[in-house]
Amino acid sequence: MSRASTSARPPGRPRSGVNAVVFAATLSTIDELGYARATVDRIAAAAGVAKTTIYRRWPSKGELIVDCLLDAFGPIPLEGAGRAELMSSAVHWIAAKIGEPGVGDAFAGVFSDAVSDPALRVVLSTRLQDRYRLALQDALGEPEHRVLFFIDVVVGTLLHRMGMTGEPMVDADVAALVEMVLPYFADGADPT
Amino acid sequence: MSRASTSARPPGRPRSGVNAVVFAATLSTIDELGYARATVDRIAAAAGVAKTTIYRRWPSKGELIVDCLLDAFGPIPLEGAGRAELMSSAVHWIAAKIGEPGVGDAFAGVFSDAVSDPALRVVLSTRLQDRYRLALQDALGEPEHRVLFFIDVVVGTLLHRMGMTGEPMVDADVAALVEMVLPYFADGADPT
DNA sequence: ATAGTTTCGCTACCGTAAGTATCGATACCG
DNA sequence: CGGTATCGATACTTACGGTAGCGAAACTAT
Known part of the structure; x- marks a missing residue:
């Protein structure tokens, strides 16, 4: 049973x-x-790689960076499956980072209910939704991953880095983080 | 003392x-x-207006939507000036919306400290920073408005709409909201 | 009335960046 | 050696943000 056994090299x-x-x-x-x-x-120039090579491996700039972020930070460590365990895991993970137990529930409350205002029902990219839904579906299999991805990458990275560096955060980095993450929720192109 | 008295029509x-x-x-x-x-x-077509007319009134797409959001939701009501009162106001405003007093402090903690990871120090748009800094500077005058704007528009709108509708929130709208707001933190153009 | 000033809609245009097409060269396999 | 798929390089298409210039319209002042 050596690995790479079932499929020969293409x-x-x-x-x-x-x-x-x-x-x-x-x-x-x-x-x-x-x-x-x-x-x-x-990016291609910085990597010393042809642009076409990047587009052979990632179908769009957005998916390149989603992969980049997943590679850099990875998903939340999970101890169970299903929505309840999922939310619980995220909540406790966040709560542990913050240090206050009540906070996690607050996050869960804020992020788990919904508005339905026509002015705000901005359509998300079904393409990229599917993209990271699939990216996490291996371990789970439910459609709640959008909020988890958000919490994971944005808040998670924030707190992760806080824990790593121990340095104080400035508000700028909140926006910077979100700026870095959020365009990949968009569908087509070109916010300015 | 009829209004529109001091300046004659241009x-x-x-x-x-x-x-x-x-x-x-x-x-x-x-x-x-x-x-x-x-x-x-x-947008111009939907408004029945020439594109050039839009660009005569707003210097960029980003500032158009910032104005649009400010027009739609407005800033946080403030009862004092200075950073402490500012944060306190935002915190209590959020806390009141959520209903749990500890939550506001948690938000404040998360959003008031900083990481300094080179991979995350994404440069923000100084232009648009100044834009909404000015938009709130009338009442205040300190450079902490980025986080307040973030809290205001994203979380604030979220909770505001929650309170208005009383309907449950779905995670999609969190991302949608942020998607709608965050591109204006970017500097140049064209995330995809 | 008429001159001056500013906005209007319209069309044409520029710059940039995402994404595609093509081609010769290269690296693997059997 | 023949088949296949990637590589780098170049050229291209398309889309969108933003600008320039035009004649026409709307207002003020003389």
């Missing part, structure tokens, strides 16, 4: 192992130029 | 009163097509 030239290089180039380019100016061309 | 053709129409068209277009596909051309 024919043709194998892909070069530049995914990690592209991820690093993506993050550093965003760091240097800001998200808006981190174009695919520049 | 020369030239006066502006037609279509600002409200443009705001409504902006919201409905985003509602119909999603933010990414709500282009300025489409």
